[in-house]
Amino acid sequence: MDAHPHVTLSDVARAAEVSLATASRALNGTTRVRSDLRERVLAAARELAYTPNAHAQALAGGTHHTVGVVCHDVSDPYFASIARGVMRVAGDKDLLVMLASTFRDPQKEIAYVSMLRAQRASAILLVGSGFEDRGWSRALSEELEPYRRGGGRVAVVSRHRNLRADSVQPDNKGGAAKLARTLLDLGHRRFTVLAGPRRLTTVVDRIAGFRQALAEAGVELSENDIVESTFTRDGGYTAMRQALDRGLDSTCVFAVTDVMAIGALTALRDAGVSVPDDVSLAGFDDIPVVRDLTPSLTTVALPLEQLGERAMELALRSDRGTRSRVVRVQADVVVRDSTKEVRA
Structure with missing residues (x-):
């Protein structure tokens, strides 16, 4: 059966009546899933013809020149400015940028990453704060690791707990x-x-x-x-x-x-x-x-725009080794009219 292009990890999780994190772990072969839950997820995936690793063949053929950017809220000028930097570098490389907003929902972030894998994006950028949540961190890693092994590229902006990826970290x-x-x-x-x-x-x-x-x-x-x-x-x-x-x-x-x-x-x-x-x-x-x-x-x-540019450059770098690269970006105080000196 051919994979339906619109079937997502969320659809599989819903059909199997499990969380996104459990569905992700089951499909990515981790041992930390109960056998009955794994069987339910795999059965749902078969029924829906869901194929999360379809991106690998496309990447090998070099036919999909898209970059997925997952941010918290593109209407926030902070993320809009970073996205502009990403788009400038992507435009120079003739890459199409797909933008998704999670509205700070960690489950949506996992779902969008899974969707971008299925869409065969050649790079995924996570723009914005990570979550202080070990379960989210594990589930995200288990989505991204097979993607990376299949030739996908990953870069993040800001600190993400225990995530193996090149990162741009503002101070x-x-x-x-x-x-x-x-x-x-x-x-x-x-x-x-x-x-x-x-x-x-x-x-x-x-x-x-x-x-x-x-x-x-x-x-x-x-x-x-x-x-x-x-x-x-x-x-x-x-x-x-x-x-x-x-x-x-x-x-x-x-x-x-x-x-x-x-x-x-x-x-x-x-x-x-x-x-x-x-x-x-x-x-x-x-x-x-x-x-x-x-x-x-x-x-x-x-x-801000430089944060996006540097993240895109990291994702596209040709000298990818086993170690993740970290680019630290300085932050400087700008004093304007909203603060004034006070006397003790």
């Missing part, structure tokens, strides 16, 4: 530490942090760097000083409202991503709180719009 921890030291130099000692979910490695690293630099200066950042919300503009607005509702006594708010800072700025304005006269505000990423805000946003700048 999230170091950049947040630099920002903390800059804000301390301005006289700030009381901080509120607006954070995304701490199952994301990027959030974990940025909080850790910020907290560590404060601690070195004798300033404690307690759990009560951190408000967790979604990693979006609306999440920033909601987190800022929560901090205001419980009585904001900080002199500075750090939003771990610029899009959250934009939401926070609106929440402060709606509450009649002036930035930076009543409270300073800082973000992270330096997405293009933040220099045009009123006030313009102090942030940590990453060369």
Whole structure:
């Protein structure tokens, strides 16, 4: 029977009544699956004519010149800027880019990777934070390893736990530490942090760097000083409202991503709180719009398009060895109008 081109790993998992991770492990031959579950998955795969390794023949023939980019949310300017860098390099190589947004759902990430294997993409790029989740990490590796063995190429942007792949890693921890030291130099000692979910490695690293630099200066950042919300503009607005509702006594708010800072700025304005006269505000990423805000946003700048370019170059490199290559990208503080000096 010929494989149906639209059958996905999700279809197989649904038919077998198992999770995506279990379906992935069963189809990729791992021993960590109960025999009855494996049989159910294999039977469903046969019934649906699902063939996850079909990409290998196509890669050998060199007929499919597509690159799959899996990101968290392409409407977020952070990911849009990185994707633009990917597309520039891919365009120079006459490669077609397929873009998928997971909206930070780890199961969707596994499903999209499986789909790209079935679509015979010649390279897969994972753009965005990994998840602090061992089960997800294992399932993702078990999708990517057979793909790599079949000639597929993989590169990631940001830290992914236990994933064997070339990676471009922005200095999230170091950049947040630099920002903390800059804000301390301005006289700030009381901080509120607006954070995304701490199952994301990027959030974990940025909080850790910020907290560590404060601690070195004798300033404690307690759990009560951190408000967790979604990693979006609306999440920033909601987190800022929560901090205001419980009585904001900080002199500075750090939003771990610029899009959250934009939401926070609106929440402060709606509450009649002036930035930076009543409270300073800082973000992270330096997405293009933040220099045009009123006030313009102090942030940590990453060369976003360059992150995408470097990831694409890693995926296309011809000197692939057994060891994964890591490209580290520096982050630098840019001070603008949303922060001001305070007197003790």
